Amino acid sequence: MKLLHFASDFIGRPPRPMLRGKVYYIRQRIGGKDVWRSLHTRDKREAEYLAVEIWRMRQTDQVKSIIPTPPRKLALVWETYTRTERFQMLSESTQASKTVNWNAFMSWCRDRRISYPHQLTPELCIEFLERNGAKNKTFNNALGDLRLVLNEGGADINAFEQIAKRSTTRTTDDKKSQQFNAFSDRDVERILDYLATSDVRHREEWIAACRIASMTGLRYKDVASLQFDSIQRDDRGAFLCLSPSKTAAKTGNRLVYIRLTPGLNDLLNERRWRVAGDYVLPGLHEDYIRTDKNGKPMASQATKPFLKVCKRLGIDGSFHSFRVTFITKAAKAGVDLEELGGIVGHSTKTQTQAYNRAALEIDISDILRASIL
Template identity: 25%
Template sequence: MHPQTAKKHIGSVKLYWDFLIARGHVTGANPWAGQTLPDRSRRVERGDERDERAFTEAEIKTLLYSSYPPRMQEKFKQQIHDVMRIAALTGMRVGEIVTLWVEECPIAEDGAGYFDIRQGKTAAAARRVPMHSDLLEIVKRRSKGKRPQDWLFDELANERDPGDVFGKRFRQYRLKLMVDDVQPGKRRSLINFHSFRRWFVTQAERAGVPESTISSVVGHEEGRRSITFGTYSEGPAWQQMRACVDAIKLPTNSFLLPLIEEA
């Protein structure tokens, strides 16, 4: 069992025993109090400590350009493809994307738009992200005929946790296309929806965009924690943030993938 999973089980049993004591079902001290896992550390072999990673170019192509997997509900097809492209070209988190309101995705007459993220997991998460030109069609199509505070992804508006619901749909889609990377001893695949965000950051860095600008676009505090950037700077200019987004290019569909049949 993975150590993190074992710790959760020990914690659950300890809490349950506390409950039994409180209700009078058992007496005495909790035998699980202070229990710890044995030290099973071993020599770290080369390549053992791999962390979750960005998608490779081949994986991005497979996700974006493959035929829609059989036995998946057709009504999810456009939703999955739209969210994937927004994630890859903005670095936004899944919860930020699927809960956008129409008024938070304005497009000016000159065709320039942005995503207005008004809340998030950290103070840095509230930000404006320039809209990549390749996303204009998606936003215009999904905004048509809707009111300002209607959801861009209205099909998820009634879900209790839209980010989690979409995440499960994407995982099913990804696995059906055999885009996975499970390593021995790891509870999760090294790739998931967050790998789009990692891919965006990687591509921006390779395009020569400064870390402080990338941090402002994706809503990270870490890149602006120095006294110089965190205290004295007002942040990068909007033109710099737009240049960061415009530097990202999706790989072209340079190969044709066959329809992947379920085993």
């Protein structure tokens, strides 16, 4: 077999195999020293072939060290990440949310002519994370998402790794938000009466959303994203079974169980006959996941119509106040607040933690009968 030699000679010509004892060896320079390397063969042709192949591999490694692999563009980093098992295992809604956030980041990068990860600096990353006065929790969520995408997507450098998460501990003054006040029974009546005659977009869905929240204590995102397949049945009747989006990551997607009252059961049955598709409130769900022209998520704007209603009626509160009202009524009705965690989905003991089917034994009707003046 005639040995072939390459014009390029980064490591020298292919070594000539030499028979030493019963097998062939080649002489190689490793770690600055010349050493003998066994080819583990007695066949001369095979030894010559192996010598050339080993030389080729070493030459390729040398070329890689001289001419590094070109860096991946941010678009390719995202494409690579979406093919990973970690991304594929996420729910469709979570994938959609992460896609919206990435698109907002890419739009921001294009405005600054940033195409590669190595063009990002910690200062630029912080500028993006702080845009529009983002709160610390939003800052941390975006930081975690982008850090993960660049790591899993094979970016050559990740400036987000150099940024520390920010404290999300609220002070006493921060917690004194009027928007978290409980609604009185009269407040709820006034809100529903106003919505019934208003021209608010998706009026019927807003009325249904308020009623669902007042009878379950669910957060707005969970109400807007509620699907018909969350309705299940046992020998006692129908109940809701879902994983609250806010606490899903902390609790490993633990489920909450909410026994349907006759009123809530009738409302959901009515919605099933009136709408097509998977979502109980498709209009509100679409508004919640939509983005602006720059690809920026607009979820924070989703409850603005409700805030306007409260403002016009002179009521201090937000959609979250339905949740506060439900928990306040439960306390008045004598419900154990740790067991209530199985309904409202709190994630710590101080926030009523009890994720189990014992929640199905709680009579929601007793809670709703409690009055708040």
